[in-house]
Amino acid sequence: MKGWSRPLLAITGLLLLWQLVVTGLSVPEYILPAPVAVLARLYTDAGLLWSHALVTLAEMLMALVLGVGLGLVTALCLLSCTRLRIWLLPLLLLTQAMPLFALAPLLMLWLGYGMASKVAAAVLMVFFPVTNSFYDGLRHTNRDWLDLASTLNARSRATLMLVRCPAALPSLASGLRTAVVIVPIGAVAGEWVGSSAGLGYLMMQANARLWVDLLFAALFLLALCTVALYYLTDWWLRRLISWHKPS
């Protein structure tokens, strides 16, 4: 419980300060709503907010599954096919060099108005950090372990799966943590370009109508989802690689 008390205290303090500023300077509602107003919105429009949050959450989760899968496969390809590497690497960089906000409209054009285009945008965000961190981990396997495998007459596939991949897990874990945090960017950017559901859509609508408290409520939910996802992933990864003791 002690680990939670400090962040909780910090957040409460921040909210209090916010409330004081808004009431003290009597900031208009459409510039900065008071936290109390946002909380009220969260309560009264809970059904609406929740239904949109579910859509965004689904997009994020799908993008994570696809993006991580794609990232893992790409990293393995980069490692095992030397000839493929010189072609694949510049291509990968190209996908990252183009800003997502420029690509999102194209994705909508190709994949339609529905979830697919949002998932694709989020996959584009996610898969690069995963590929990068996993590939890096795969390349830097402890020399001794590889030498050992070779003196044990290991099959090269077995060395890859039983030595290289597990050894790359700590590195992959840092990529996964990054992925979980940036996946909402892709999903929300996709929703902004054109959609009929999702927190991004709700934010656009609220913004256009100057319902700033609803905008903040949606933002709060998005942040909550991301933080929850991060801590869940972190907890799971810690358990998975409990053998890894950082020096």
Add this chain to the structure above:
Amino acid sequence: MLDIHLQAASLTYGSRCVFDKLDLSLPGGHWTCMLGSSGVGKTTLIRMLAGLMADSDTVRYQGQVSCGDGKPLQGRCAWMAQQDSLLPWCSALDNVLLGERLRHGRLWCTRSALSEQRDRAMVLLQELGLADLAERLPHQLSGGQRQRVALARTLMENRPVVLMDEPFAALDAITRLRLQDMAARMLEGRTVLLITHDPLEAVRLGHQVLELRGRPARLAPPLVPPGLPPRPLDDPRLLALQGQLLAQLREDSIHNEQGLDSNDRPDIREADA
């Protein structure tokens, strides 16, 4: 009992010549202990024997490894590195079974598929006093226990030739003695090359003791301690030999620091067989 010969071995890292036309013989069924100051090229030599050197832009090497029976050594020697190099995500038992896993046709073989080998691994762990720790991960073991697991993994392979690079270096004196005895008993009859910094360990365990020295490195003539290994510690001849070796090692290190090539000294000839 497999004799091993390394002939005319030369190796350079970039412009640094580690050894040039070096010959080394490991008599079959005997322990050969090798001493030498730090950085002289012992690890390099043992890795070359194990077939772990790869030609690259910076490493150039030549040399012939031949076995008494005319077949290649590749795949017939077990290698135990300076660090225990246990896989940190595998339990002690799984580390001992690593070789079986890596050679198995199916990748995700369960333990029941390896039941026979598993039993053998458990027997080995038991002999080394690790039966209760079989399910522990390496980071839950002490340095000496990890080293014993590494020894069990080496023994599990049951190879005729065993190459060990300072296997007991990081241990306290008592643990080291116990491990030396275990290793001597369990590796009896194999062809063993043991690299060590400890002259006492060398004269206790070796049928012959070699010293690598100089730049490029050469081998001093082999020293053959009296009696059969593992020799009792209270043998005064052993202590005398240890003192002699220590004095020799110190002299070599002084010569190295003065930039003299210790190979030019008249009392040392190359140990050709």
